Amino acid sequence: MSLEATFEAELWLWSGKDAWHFLTLPEDLSDEIDDRTEGRKAGFGSVPVTVTIGASTWTTSIFPSRQQGAFILPVKQQIRRAEGIGAGDVVTVAL
Numbered sequence: 001m002s003l004e005a006t007f008e009a010e011l012w013l014w015s016g017k018d019a020w021h022f023l024t025l026p027e028d029l030s031d032e033i034d035d036r037t038e039g040r041k042a043g044f045g046s047v048p049v050t051v052t053i054g055a056s057t058w059t060t061s062i063f064p065s066r067q068q069g070a071f072i073l074p075v076k077q078q079i080r081r082a083e084g085i086g087a088g089d090v091v092t093v094a095l
Contacts (some may be wrong), residue, residue: 003095005094008091008092009090010091011075011087011088022072023072023073023075024065024072025062025071025073045063047061047062049061049095051095053075053079053085053092058076058079060073
């Protein structure tokens with residue numbers, strides 16, 4: 001599956017015991033990814049992606065979230081530090 005998209009999203013902090021930061025993909029993009037990856041998702045419904053925020057590009061996976069009603073993208077500390085971003089910041093994401 002090859003799909004390219006650019007969107008803006010707010011970085012948010014997971015409310016659990018660990019300090020995981022995520023971005024929520026737009027619903028329409030999440031729906032398209034869900035449709036195009038039917039039957040090919042990995043564990044927990046994950047989908048591998050390559051992501052760019054600012055000057056940082058990395059490979060990770062997105063995960064479906066019932067709470068968010070969309071896929072969510074984890075943003076690791078290394079990327080947050082490199083890009084100077086934190087919870088509450090709105091960032092442009094190329095996926």
